[in-house]
Amino acid sequence: ETGVTQSPTHLIKTRGQQVTLRCSSQSGHNTVSWYQQALGQGPQFIFQYYREEENGRGNFPPRFSGLQFPNYSSELNVNALELDDSALYLCASSQSVVNTEAFFGQGTRLTVV
């Protein structure tokens, strides 16, 4: 059984650019959620994907968008990057939308300069 994997592990972008982060869910898991973790803070929910559709969203602007693919892997896209977007972005997969035994990947550390 493979765990949740994210790529890349680290990324540096310039303010105003766009970025795409990727996540492969754990085997048997059909739900992927994305979280933003600022330094010294707990993770904050961005959105969840289930059956290739967005299924719930936290308090993040529309420039944060995502996709889920038929194999349940997912992408997080952020447009018009701002300095405050610098954070660890975490992907979590679970067996269903209501099974919140969520397993996290190692995260992508995004730095916006």
Next chain:
Amino acid sequence: QQQVKQSPQSLIVQKGGISIINCAYENTAFDYFPWYQQFPGKGPALLIAIRPDVSEKKEGRFTISFNKSAKQFSLHIMDSQPGDSATYFCAACYQGGSQGNLIFGKGTKLSVKP
């Protein structure tokens, strides 16, 4: 408005001691309360979780105590070891809806001194 409040922010415990981290929540609809452990440079790892129909759950050296009337829950780490040094997050979730996102506390950085 912070829905899950966690304390203390940091904790230093001697090897063999008991580490206690507390969390309080506001939304009475929450029905799933996990604890996560996070090492530097890693994602959070699920440690132990509890539902409000029980007051205590124990797994090895880790115990969750849950007080539904007070809307509080806590993590106890018995016989704390230097390898337990990490940041611990409590979280809460409402599983009754169509989407169960986790709401995290701000974390407690635990240092276990040898």
